[in-house]
Amino acid sequence: MKKVCVLGAGSWGTALSIVLANNGHDVIVWSIDPEEVLMLKDYREQRDKLPGVILPNTIEFTTDLELALGDAELIVCAVPSPFVRSTMKSAAPFVKNGAIVVDVAKGIEDHTYKTMTEIIKEECPQAQVAILSGPSHAEEVGRKIPTTVVAGSKNKEVAEVVQDTFMNEVFRVYTSPDVIGIELGGSLKNVIALAAGAIDGLGFGDNTKAALMTRGIAEISRLVIAMGGHIETLAGLSGIGDLIVTCTSKHSRNRNAGFLLGQGKTYQEAMDEVKMVVEGVYSAKAALALGKKYGVSMPIVEAVNAVLFEDADVREVSVKLLMRDRTSESEKLEW
Template sequence: MNKVTFIGGGSFGTALAILLANKGYEPNIWDREEAVVDEINNKRTNSKYIKDVIIPSGVTASNNIEDAIKDADFVVLTVPSHIIRTVCKNFKEFIPKKAIIVNVAKGIEEGTNLRLSEIIKEELPNNPVVVMSGPTHAEEVAVGLPTTIVVSSEQMDKAELVQELFMCDCFRVYTNDDLIGVEIGGAVKNIIALVAGVSDGIGYGDNSKAALMARGLMEITRIGTALGAKPETFIGLTGMGDLIVTCTSMHSRNRKAGILIGQGYSMDEAVEHVGMVVEGIKACKAFHELKDKMQVSMPITDNLYDILFNGKDPKVAGSDLMERDKKHENH
């Protein structure tokens, strides 16, 4: 049976490890925090990241990266997007050349504007890279509630191996050869989810959120197709599917942070209150820079950027979005 190692013992890494253990695998989780590792091994819980879930005995955890990753067939990166390069660089000497790298983080790199698969390829040029993305909150995956996800790669035969690895009766895995679209859809939807949370925090209604989601999907499609993605990808799981769940669920860190910002909290206060990485903040900064380079119109992203980094009042941002010049819906 294949050896699978998860780099990062957060909520989604733990949830996917539970899924594999329930399929009969014996996955290993590496995490830098000794307390997390000890709790997984000794109490069969991970209360810091995923509460009220018992972790099967087949899952083990380790602080020793060399032991954790030795002979791994699949190395699953379940760390935040902004440390993907650092993790790959620091651990490359331990990663087996045969291992398929599976990335579940969503975002692009600030400064370079590289997609995460491109970063991984730079640091680990000998390893095939597969991306997983879709509407999969860890809290539901961990307890076996039905969900679906997409895998993509430049080497689709490797994506099919990852599909086979994770596919089960509660976790349906599709393949999609549009790697750019899969990655961009998963990254930009975090920006829109933050804005949807801001709307909720202000006290706007369901109509407002529906409008933000629909127009947000347009922004995802605009920047994605400008980068070479297929437009149809964004009406699928990694576009519309992920957007719906992240904008509406209270499992969403981005929505939670947005609600607090809409209620008057600062960005830093909101992040501290959520207690975990809010990917939409870094995505907003990165895509605000990228869309200017690409000359792509993203007014929702522009206004969120001003709220987060220039102190713009969220209600003023809402008014500015509503009062823009008239235009055709498809432009």
């Protein structure tokens, strides 16, 4: 049994706290929001973000970071990616030397274009850092629907501790050393999901969606390889696995935001309707900048940026994508 602290009490933090408590760990969940903590204490249910899923009685809730982190051996960072730096900065004084911080937020930081594990390492240098990612909607994990994810760390033992801590009969965890591959796969699939939603909003079909997902993973792969990650990771749970679930599921807020854009709503109208943080919007900007920095062609990312930030028409953008210069499917295959 481990002392585990979950930072963030939204849908993912809550769902993972259930996995951890069911595995026999001593779990405390921290939220910045006192009303959220009151709701969780009173109803043992995240009524706003994960309704209908009841939390085990053993889980504690607090707004007090020092209390939450005091003895924690393993810390799960489950706040949305734009809040990871501020949360880890406030948490750092209370994080024990050698504690493992597992990032489960998916995104790239605005302006710095850093990944979440890079931010955690910067803010909390005394911690060992890992990532847990894959096709895993909170709505299903909270209901014990079989799910598989990958635990990544540069240190094999750390990845194995994360695997042991989370794994059970409905939550299978693999390990991997390819942290950058996992992080980029998990963040950039949100950008492709915005485009997948737009395809549905435009009324296009399964052929279009399959094409977008296939060319989307090709685009992500080029960037991952340029940044030192591995192609095998893109064929895995945090690559194609997460891309499939995010581009096709009704639970995906990125896909849903894209759907509204495809239906002709403006950026602001789409964001207002989805209400939650749409991380693909931040990652779209970051992916464009990283693509330029590493000299990687990312036409879908460019198209998504044009719709989000240049008010481009979704249908016109899709025609432009289809009518780009003719090319071969892979530059690596020789005749």
